[in-house]
Amino acid sequence: MDLIQANPAHLAELIELEPEIRRDASSQASRDAWLACLALPLTSPSDVAHSDCPHNVGELLRHPAPQAEWFTALKDYAKHHAHHPASPLLPSAVTAVYYVAIGLARLRCGTSITQLSDQELAKGIRWTLKQNWIDEDLREDLARALPNSAPQPP
Amino acid sequence: MTLPTTRWSEIDAADQTDSAMRRDALDTLLSRYWLPLRAHLERKFQIDTSHAEDLLQSFCLEKILQKKLLGLADPDRGRFRTFLLNALDHHVLNQYRADRALKRRPSEPLVSLDEVGDVSSPEENTQPDTQFDLDWARQVIQVTLDRMRTTCEVSGARQVWGVFEGRLLRNLYGHTPPLSYDELVEAHGFTSAEQAMNTLNTAKRMFNRTLRSIVTEYLNAPPHTVEEEIRQLKDVLLRNGGLTHSSA
Numbered sequence: 274m275d276l277i278q279a280n281p282a283h284l285a286e287l288i289e290l291e292p293e294i295r296r297d298a299s300s301q302a303s304r305d306a307w308l309a310c311l312a313l314p315l316t317s318p319s320d321v322a323h324s325d326c327p328h329n330v331g332e333l334l335r336h337p338a339p340q341a342e343w344f345t346a347l348k349d350y351a352k353h354h355a356h357h358p359a360s361p362l363l364p365s366a367v368t369a370v371y372y373v374a375i376g377l378a379r380l381r382c383g384t385s386i387t388q389l390s391d392q393e394l395a396k397g398i399r400w401t402l403k404q405n406w407i408d409e410d411l412r413e414d415l416a417r418a419l420p421n422s423a424p425q426p427p
Numbered sequence: 428m429t430l431p432t433t434r435w436s437e438i439d440a441a442d443q444t445d446s447a448m449r450r451d452a453l454d455t456l457l458s459r460y461w462l463p464l465r466a467h468l469e470r471k472f473q474i475d476t477s478h479a480e481d482l483l484q485s486f487c488l489e490k491i492l493q494k495k496l497l498g499l500a501d502p503d504r505g506r507f508r509t510f511l512l513n514a515l516d517h518h519v520l521n522q523y524r525a526d527r528a529l530k531r532r533p534s535e536p537l538v539s540l541d542e543v544g545d546v547s548s549p550e551e552n553t554q555p556d557t558q559f560d561l562d563w564a565r566q567v568i569q570v571t572l573d574r575m576r577t578t579c580e581v582s583g584a585r586q587v588w589g590v591f592e593g594r595l596l597r598n599l600y601g602h603t604p605p606l607s608y609d610e611l612v613e614a615h616g617f618t619s620a621e622q623a624m625n626t627l628n629t630a631k632r633m634f635n636r637t638l639r640s641i642v643t644e645y646l647n648a649p650p651h652t653v654e655e656e657i658r659q660l661k662d663v664l665l666r667n668g669g670l671t672h673s674s675a
Contacts, residue, residue, distance in 0.1 A: 276569045281561060282668030284568050287595060288661045289635045290654070302632065308625040310588065312617055331618075360582060362629070389533040 304406030306366035310351075330370070334377060335409060344378035345386045368402055372397040373411065376418035391420035457487050460645070462513060463562030469494055470558060472519060486518045506659070507646055508563055512556060561667045564660040571638045572596070578637070586615045590623060591630035 276284065311331035327333040327350055332342055351371035354360040358369070376398050378386045387394065398419055457464070461483065468479035480513050579588035593606035593614065608620035617623045642660075 276565050276572075276599065279565070280668065281565070281664040283599045284565065285661050285664035285668075287568065287631075287634060288638065288657060289631065290658055290661065290666075302628070305625040305628040306632075309587070309629040312622045312626060314582075314586070314616065328616075329618075354582075362584070363632070380537060 281285075299391055303363060303365040304362035304402065307369060307406050310362060310366050310370050334373065339377070339381055341378050341382040341384040341386060344374045344382065348374035348378075365404070367406060368397075370402045372401045373407075373415060376401075376415045380414055380418040395420045446535075460563060460566055463559055463566050465513075466562050467512060467556065468515070468519065469558045471516070482519050482522065483515075485522065486515055489518070507648075507656070508560060510557075512559055554665075557663070557667065560659075560663045562664045567638070567641060567660060571634065571641050573632055573638045574641065578633075586626055587630045587633060589615050590626045591634065594627050595631075 295376070308407065311329065311334070313330045315327055315329055315333060327336050327339075327343070330347065333339060336343075348371055351367045351374060353364045354367040355364055355371060372394075375387045375394060377383050388426075389397070398415055401407060402415055407415070465476065465479045465483055468474060468482055469476060472479075474482075534536075575591075576588050579585055590611055593611055595605065597603045598605045606614070608623045611617065611623040612620055615626075617626070637658065639653055641655050646653055646655070646656055648656075
């Protein structure tokens with residue numbers, strides 16, 4: 274893209290000054306980032322029936338019969354993004370994705386996909402439960418995945 | 428099932444390519460902002476592109492690499508861009524005066540030295556050069572967009588760039604309307620217009636985070652100074668809404 278002929282006034286509109294940035298740091302920004310995470314596309318291997326696999330992260334979280342490795346892939350993805358300064362995803366949103374992936378693997382697959390202690394995991398899940406941009410259905414599932422609740426069979 | 432692949436090493440490489448190939452970060456800076464500096468020389472001294480590039484190259488070698496001039500830049504003394512521009516003008520005039528002393532007339536600029544006038548020392552002159560500031564602001568946005576696009580591509584967030592480009596960048600030239608949210612839903616497989624809007628908000632934040640990184644790289648200053656520079660860049664662009672690119 275060559276900006277030489279671009280209208281400077283339009284370029285100026287791209288720039289947000291600090292007060293606007295601060296406003297962006299609100300929970301609305303986290304909610305937007307969370308919803309953007311849910312929209313992330315997923316790719317299925319060619320040997321899996323197309324209709325069986327979720328097409329994005331949101332579908333994965335609502336999948337009736339998810340596989341533990343899906344949650345592992347999601348957890349690893351979130352972990353990388355949470356710690357890399359160049360990630361386009363807000364840390365608050367990917368941190369929530371990280372704990373949701375671990376919690377749902379525990380709840381729906383009866384599998385632990387983390388080496389976190391129960392205490393550490395409970396702390397992370399409780400933090401996620403406090404975020405008002407997590408929808409109610411997911412919040413209920415996540416509460417059931419707290420380590421003081423027994424893991425349930427798939 | 429896999430998530431978008433993130434190739435962090437490519438992001439890092441994209442950021443570090445220049446510095447790995449050149450001797451220091453200051454030289455990288457001059458390379459990145461070569462076009463506005465060259466346009467300034469062409470305009471001010473009424474010389475052709477080739478001559479301007481020769482002068483800019485000698486400025487880089489003599490002032491930047493050997494004398495570490497930019498280490499003298501003090502954010503409290505005035506704007507970084509003005510400091511840099513004055514240093515460049517000083518260098519060019521000194522070159523011409525040295526040439527004239529040696530009677531090497533052919534290398535003089537078309538404009539006379541008297542016409543150019545005396546140039547203040549880098550610390551003294553804080554008068555803005557509007558066209559240079561506009562060129563500089565435009566180049567900062569260009570570098571920001573280039574880095575944002577690379578980051579989106581290698582981190583598997585192509586949707587973020589696609590929505591930003593379709594909704595905001597198409598309109599930069601004033602004759603192509605932005606894509607509607609319905610068109611974005613279809614193009615990127617969103618389930619709703621709200622999802623496309625949320626992704627656009629994510630993209631805007633990413634652009635502004637990247638912009639602050641880019642400005643921090645050339646200012647090497649605390650956040651409040653970076654914020655002031657960004658405010659000035661935005662003001663320059665708004666004030667010159669009707670102008671196009673510089674012409675020498």
